[in-house]
Amino acid sequence: MPGRWLAEARRDYYRRRAREEGFRSRAAYKLLEAVERFRLIRRGDIVVELGAWPGGMSQAASRVVGPQGLVIAVDRREFRSFEESNIVALQLDILEDEVIDPILDITGGKMVDVLVSDASPRFIGVRDVDVARQIELTLRSMEIAEGIVRRGGNVMLKAFECEDLREVEARLREMFGKVRRFIPRSSRKTSSELYLIGLGRL
Numbered sequence: 001m002p003g004r005w006l007a008e009a010r011r012d013y014y015r016r017r018a019r020e021e022g023f024r025s026r027a028a029y030k031l032l033e034a035v036e037r038f039r040l041i042r043r044g045d046i047v048v049e050l051g052a053w054p055g056g057m058s059q060a061a062s063r064v065v066g067p068q069g070l071v072i073a074v075d076r077r078e079f080r081s082f083e084e085s086n087i088v089a090l091q092l093d094i095l096e097d098e099v100i101d102p103i104l105d106i107t108g109g110k111m112v113d114v115l116v117s118d119a120s121p122r123f124i125g126v127r128d129v130d131v132a133r134q135i136e137l138t139l140r141s142m143e144i145a146e147g148i149v150r151r152g153g154n155v156m157l158k159a160f161e162c163e164d165l166r167e168v169e170a171r172l173r174e175m176f177g178k179v180r181r182f183i184p185r186s187s188r189k190t191s192s193e194l195y196l197i198g199l200g201r202l
């Protein structure tokens, strides 16, 4: 199928580019595209990323926020230590563990500017199960965002095209001035993966 072939070629291109540019995963380019399109993250920001292993997006965020900023990378998997001095890694399961307090301990109680969630389950290939697990992570990420994102701050949440999506968007609209759907160029055209962008927390 030409669509599948093109998607594979696109993935290879971003994988190679990530290796050359020192990113741990091609996910870095999804974040950089969101920064370019929505001004999601700015210099000096405090950014939290949920579902951050192996760390490509957090590395990209680290370059955008610069030395005055901070990135807190959260995942249930253990990170290989980061060379970037403005990334702090936290090994937590966002469904099982207390997440908000450990983050606020790092920021000294300060609310954060941006929350990015790229958390996704291990897919088993049964659509209903995979979608339900993804949406559970999306909703949990939104709940964490409610507890830590400052007024005026932004979010980018991984989600899935599904029946519950409108409800998730409606909840986000109550929290943010603008809500957009975002499918990065580097995402597979054949997958239902998308991100919800929330700009300007009310």
Ligand SMILES: C[S@@+](CC[C@H](N)C(=O)[O-])C[C@H]1O[C@@H](n2cnc3c(N)ncnc32)[C@H](O)[C@@H]1O
Pocket (backbone or CB within 6 Å): 024, 025, 027, 028, 050, 051, 052, 053, 054, 055, 056, 057, 058, 074, 075, 076, 077, 092, 093, 094, 095, 096, 118, 119, 120, 121, 122, 137
């Ligand atoms: C698509 S990968 C993330 C890629 C990453 N954003 C990057 O830039 O390299 C999804 C991640 O979600 C994490 N994840 C899934 N469920 C989780 C949970 N309950 N708590 C924490 N992390 C979780 C997985 O361990 C996996 O590393």
